[in-house]
Amino acid sequence: MTVALTIAKADIAARAHALGFDAFGVASAREPWPAGARLEHFIADGRHGDMDWLAREAHRRSHPQQLWPEAKSVIIVGQSYAPDDDPMTLLAEQDKGVVSAYAARRDYHDVVKGKLKQLAQWLAHASGEEVKVFVDTAPLMEKPLAERAGIGWQGKHTNLVSREHGSWLFLGAILTAAEFEPDAPHQERCGSCRACLDVCPTDAFPAPFQLDARKCLAYLSIEHHGQIPRAYRAPMGNRIFGCDDCLAVCPWNKFAAASAEVKLQARSDLIAPRLEDLVRLGDADFRQKFSGSPIKRIGRGRFVRNVLIAIGNSGEPALAAEAERLLDDAEPEVRGAAVWALSRLKGRAELSAAAARRMAESDPDVLAEWRAALGEAA
Known part of the structure; x- marks a missing residue:
């Protein structure tokens, strides 16, 4: 018979930081939340474009317990990928390509998931409860969960913003059947700022906190199959994979520091190739x-x-x-x-x-x- 060990939330946070994660928080996996309804409206309006998998898995994304009914808490971790320099300056070098800051590094799925599995295995042993690990590849909405876990808030560009890490965080999640006291949800702190909305070269934000992926250069250059719609080719400029404009202009980035994680350092051959x-x-x-x-x-x-x-x-x-x-x-x-x-x-x-x-x-x-x-x- 396995005896569950006593474990505190502070112990999990300490282990997460020891593994190199820059942010940590806990959200309830039981409480109702509005993220599922927002996703329904997003899909109903066709704003998901070619990403049919969003529509197919909408029900499973509507709440963490739709993915795993036994889940009681969600452990959210963040890994900073703040670039050393302003990515916007590279847009002027027109004979060179601009790769989104996250993609100029080793695949974050591999880096974050490897460490997250270590944390999850330790948590499962220490708590005696089952766990499940997620890094962007399963129908779990990490950004709303990170907001509920107090790590940051979803800004007007719909991405997570942190007071400590700006708009540059990779997220990972652990669903656990153990129950821990949730952190207080983070309050939205965009205020009157609309820098991320105004900088978008394709006007992909129909309103603050809303995104139409069909107009987004990150979506068009990565997810979209076939020819790029003609209206968005000139606005692409020299962006060859993704678009960081709305992230890069966020004023909260002034507090962000580049990660010391060796595996997340940018590859020199992908900076303005x-x-x-x-x-x-x-x-x-x-x-x-x-x-x-x-x-x-x-x-x-x-x-x-x-x-x-x-x-x-x-x-x-x-x-x-x-x-x-x-x-x-x-x-x-x-x-x-x-x-x-x-x-x-x-x-x-x-x-x-x-x-x-x-x-x-x-x-x-x-x-x-x-x-x-x-x-x-x-």
Whole structure:
């Protein structure tokens, strides 16, 4: 017979900080909460875009106990990924790509989950109760839980904001059948500030505390399949994976410090990498370069599509040859983006000549790109 050990919430917090987590809090897994209703409205309005898994799992996301009925408490931890410099400055280097700060590091799923499993195993042994670990890959809404656990609040950009860590926190959660005193929920402290709303290049926030993912450059460059909608290509600028604008302008970032966690230090080769180098990546090169990176998950096709959009926005005629080379790529996503990039860097006569050599194109989306580029009716 297993005897449950006595354990205090302070003991769990101390263990979490010893493992390198920067934030810690506890929320009740039993209490009702409004996050489920907000998700329903988000999906009903179609603001989830191509993320069909959100709609499929909406019921399981509506409350932690829908995921695991035996859960009584939720342990929430946060890991800072505050960048050393302002990511916004990189937007001016148009011949280079901008990778979201979180993706310029080792995949946070691996880093956070590894430490969270250690904490969970210790908690299970010390409490004698079952636990379950979650890091962004299961239908659990960590941000509302982190707000309820007192770690921060969901800001007007819908991301978590912390007084100590700004808008730069990775979150992880442990559901436990043990019950601990919950922390007081954090109060919203955005005040009259709307910097995150005003900086958005695509006006993706229909109202404060609401996001339309279909307009969000982070969603479009990562989750969206196929061609990027034409209205959002120029606003993408040189953002090739994600968009940090709404996070980077948050005034609370002035208190954030870069993590001392070695595994979360930014990779130097992903800070303003040259577009010319990235667009030449074949599939094997892509997988090798982004091994251990969240970028690997979107695949070479979508990534090079994004790089070609950046090339089209670069104003660098020297990069036109890179776009033209990819007009014959095996991936339709790449070919279509190459057409658009070339149309931004070459004159109509050169574009027409390139089109004439590719009369065998059969993909309807790529054909639409050619018609639009040549000024014909789509």
